[in-house]
Amino acid sequence: MKKQQSLTARVMRRVAAAACAVACVVSVAACGSNESNEEGKIRIGIKFDQPGLGFKKSGTYEGFDVDVARYIANSLGYSDADIVWKEAPPKQREAMLQNGDVDMILATYSITDARKQAVSFAGPYFVAGQDLMVRADDDSIKGPQDLNGKRLCSVTGSTSAVTVKEKFASEVQLMEQPSYAECATALFSGIVDAVTTDDIILAGLAANSRGKLKVVGQPFTEEYYGVGIKKGDTELATKINAAITEMIEDGSWQRALDANTKGTGFTPNPKFNPPTPTEGE
Missing domain, CATH: 3.40.190.10 (Periplasmic binding protein-like II)
Known part of the structure; x- marks a missing residue:
């Protein structure tokens, strides 16, 4: 498994969880359920209400952001079943990363200098306009x-x-x-x-x-979509960038983009896409 080092602390918590399970025989109230349900998993923030990007539909999740996030998670050693999807509203994204509520965020999250004061980014995985x-x-x-x-x-x-x-x-x-x-x-x-x-x-x-x-297909700005991560985690950024590069090179990036914009005639700006992910290293 290639799970990033920043998440390995959870392995230690498994020991505590086992002890907690024993303690539950005496006192069920002593054990928290949310943390144990997320042990050994990766928590990814996405949007739940944006068709084609991050959309929750009948208990499933779909969209380009979701496909990129799933590819990254798989590259880090997590199966699809190991992913915990969490809604990441725009105003809460920095706080979710700072508080450790999620391990990464892919939610049309533009890389900006102001945001980099609070969090770090990997990517970009797409340049919108x-x-x-x-x-x-x-x-x-x-x-x-x-x-x-x-x-x-x-x-x-x-x-x-x-x-x-x-x-x-x-x-x-x-x-x-x-x-x-x-x-x-x-x-x-x-x-x-x-x-x-x-x-x-x-x-x-x-x-x-x-x-x-x-x-219309005439973009007039550039927005670099990044993977939000906890500030200063250069090791994770490097691994995410490697996964994005692999996704682009093996054709999965283009297939995901085509699948999520099918029938629209949409073509991303070829001057910037696919991007070269080097942010955060």
């Missing part, structure tokens, strides 16, 4: 410069739509929704003319639309 999603029969919008007088949806608190307004189309009308799924519904219903965020997120939504929506 801000793009637009429109109705499949709409050929009038070919890029952000075509949005003047149009209605553009993004998620509350996101800077994506503001970027479009400030840099490309000052007369665009902005609308905010609580989630991108609701933006997609507004687009499908004709309430808005376009949705903006990272291209691979849009591709996942388009793949879920049964051919009704499409990604």
